[in-house]
Amino acid sequence: MNAIVARGLRKSFGETLVLDGIDLTVPDGTVFSLLGPNGAGKTTTVQILSTLIHADSGDVRIAGHDLTRDPDGVRAAIGVTGQFSAVDVVLTGQENLELMGELYRMGRRGARRRATELLERFDLADAAGRPASAYSGGMQRRLDLAMSLVGAPRVIFLDEPTTGLDPRSRHTMWGIVRDLVAQGTTIFLTTQYLDEADELAQRIAVLDHGRIVAEGTPSELKRLVPGGHVRLRFTTVTALDHAAGRLADATRDDEQLTLDIPSDGGVASVKDVLNQLESVDVASFSVRTPDLDDVFFALTGRQEVAEVQR
Amino acid sequence: MSVIESTIMLRRDFKHSVRNSGTLFAALFFPVIMLLMFVYVFGGAFSAGGTYLNYVVPGILVLTMGYSTSQTAVTVATDVTQGVMNRFRTMAISRGSVLTGQLLGSVLRTIVSTVAVLLVALLMGFEPHAGLGGWLGALGMSVLLVVGMTWVGVAFGLWVKSPSGAAFAAFPLVFLPYISSAFAPPTTMPGPMRAFADVQPMTPVIESIRGLMTGTPVGDHVLAAVIWWVVIGVAAYLWARRLFGRDPVR
Numbered sequence: 001m002n003a004i005v006a007r008g009l010r011k012s013f014g015e016t017l018v019l020d021g022i023d024l025t026v027p028d029g030t031v032f033s034l035l036g037p038n039g040a041g042k043t044t045t046v047q048i049l050s051t052l053i054h055a056d057s058g059d060v061r062i063a064g065h066d067l068t069r070d071p072d073g074v075r076a077a078i079g080v081t082g083q084f085s086a087v088d089v090v091l092t093g094q095e096n097l098e099l100m101g102e103l104y105r106m107g108r109r110g111a112r113r114r115a116t117e118l119l120e121r122f123d124l125a126d127a128a129g130r131p132a133s134a135y136s137g138g139m140q141r142r143l144d145l146a147m148s149l150v151g152a153p154r155v156i157f158l159d160e161p162t163t164g165l166d167p168r169s170r171h172t173m174w175g176i177v178r179d180l181v182a183q184g185t186t187i188f189l190t191t192q193y194l195d196e197a198d199e200l201a202q203r204i205a206v207l208d209h210g211r212i213v214a215e216g217t218p219s220e221l222k223r224l225v226p227g228g229h230v231r232l233r234f235t236t237v238t239a240l241d242h243a244a245g246r247l248a249d250a251t252r253d254d255e256q257l258t259l260d261i262p263s264d265g266g267v268a269s270v271k272d273v274l275n276q277l278e279s280v281d282v283a284s285f286s287v288r289t290p291d292l293d294d295v296f297f298a299l300t301g302r303q304e305v306a307e308v309q310r
Numbered sequence: 311m312s313v314i315e316s317t318i319m320l321r322r323d324f325k326h327s328v329r330n331s332g333t334l335f336a337a338l339f340f341p342v343i344m345l346l347m348f349v350y351v352f353g354g355a356f357s358a359g360g361t362y363l364n365y366v367v368p369g370i371l372v373l374t375m376g377y378s379t380s381q382t383a384v385t386v387a388t389d390v391t392q393g394v395m396n397r398f399r400t401m402a403i404s405r406g407s408v409l410t411g412q413l414l415g416s417v418l419r420t421i422v423s424t425v426a427v428l429l430v431a432l433l434m435g436f437e438p439h440a441g442l443g444g445w446l447g448a449l450g451m452s453v454l455l456v457v458g459m460t461w462v463g464v465a466f467g468l469w470v471k472s473p474s475g476a477a478f479a480a481f482p483l484v485f486l487p488y489i490s491s492a493f494a495p496p497t498t499m500p501g502p503m504r505a506f507a508d509v510q511p512m513t514p515v516i517e518s519i520r521g522l523m524t525g526t527p528v529g530d531h532v533l534a535a536v537i538w539w540v541v542i543g544v545a546a547y548l549w550a551r552r553l554f555g556r557d558p559v560r
Binding site: 054 | 326
């Protein structure tokens with residue numbers, strides 16, 4: 001079964017084409033990551049799939065419900081955590097969760113029980129009675145996600161869940177995502193962080209200017225780019241010349257005084273390179289295997305994801 | 311529209327009112343200050359027939375209602391900016407209940423502050439001559455006005471999307487009573503201002519409430535007030551619903 005199937009999704013805001021016919025298939029119980037730079041259309045995609053805005057055209061089924069004909073069916077099956085935490089800052093953490101529980105018709109007692117359970121799970125029990133306005137950014141995000149989980153949704157949309165979080169909160173969030181998947185929930189995650197998609201997702205779609213430019217498993221995507229290399233850095237042009245003379249297939253950079261030699265990064269091939277160098281004076285040495293930065297660069301010819309990340 | 315969901319939303323709104331007690335206090339404090347100022351500072355200079363206190367109290371009550379309902383615009387806009395509205399939009403609940411909760415909350419808040427201001431007025435010596443019918447009539451007129459103004463506030467809150475913008479957009483609700491018959495009869499005003507005071511929607515409401523409470527002649531003010539506020543209320547409600555139903559583009 002597929003949790004999400006979207007075909008030919010298009011959306012314009014006025015003159016600006018934001019989504020130019022995208023297709024998505026997300027199998028049940030997996031993490032699917034939509035990866036792309038700011039302005040690629042990630043948030044718009046989530047807003048359409050989560051019934052918040054209408055697509056101009058395209059067919060979508062989520063958890064078996066048609067998005068256009070049965071939006072309430074979709075709404076009952078999903079949980080949404082947007083880019084900015086949508087918590088009621090006047091209410092306490094406990095009250096925010098109870099509000100959700102009551103709206104899911106759990107009754108006041110059921111809502112209270114569910115709230116307590118989620119506060120424990122998200123490490124918010126100590127802050128349960130404090131108004132959400134007193135929460136840190138990471139705590140508000142966790143509360144926000146907890147609110148989306150009150151109704152035990154089958155499909156969860158996470159729109160850039162870790163943007164703006166410190167590394168520790170980021171890892172906490174990753175742990176939560178893994179737990180959810182382990183329980184059989186399907187997760188649709190957007191991110192501009194390549195390592196995040198690599199870390200969490202079974203499948204990744206790369207979105208650029210409203211089009212999906214590549215889709216596959218993290219390792220399939222990495223195969224799309226030229227292989228890795230060994231990079232040698234020298235202190236003098238003479239040393240660079242010497243080394244370049246010995247290594248036929250190397251690419252030299254006279255400005256940086258570096259030499260890139262294609263390599264799979266394995267011990268044997270690295271050894272081979274070093275053997276050929278013999279007595280040439282090498283200042284530093286590094287092995288690079290392709291990562292998703294390279295994938296994005298190879299697909300779009302632009303470096304902007306990498307720039308956003310650093 | 312679901313009654314249970316509306317009740318849940320109302321309870322949320324109630325918690326907000328209690329915790330933002332500053333807002334509630336301002337909604338009380340401000341009209342009482344105006345009442346004291348108009349009666350004891352300017353009051354001696356006016357001659358509106360009868361005691362000035364009896365003349366001005368109905369206007370102050372309408373001012374209270376305007377001030378209180380204008381806060382709803384801010385409440386709604388805050389929900390929009392904080393993303394709470396969008397969270398509700400992605401849940402399988404009746405969309406009407408979100409707005410109904412705001413409406414009921416606003417009506418209750420306004421009743422509390424209006425009754426409190428009325429009590430202060432009675433302590434100051436306000437002498438209503440209304441019988442049961444008059445009180446009921448004044449109450450009915452007030453509810454009509456408050457519901458109408460609240461829908462205007464809700465629509466403004468959804469329209470402008472930022473709390474500070476909402477406070478500004480809802481300014482007419484607070485300001486209109488000043489250029490009406492609230493503090494002085496329009497006959498005492500210069501030409502253009504008098505013309506405005508005569509035709510604007512607050513004057514017939516104030517004249518009706520004043521008449522019903524203190525026995526001054528109401529003429530066709532009641533009819534004018536009902537027409538004005540039914541039309542404004544329905545139009546603002548439809549506008550609010552449309553704004554809430556449309557795609558929230560950021």
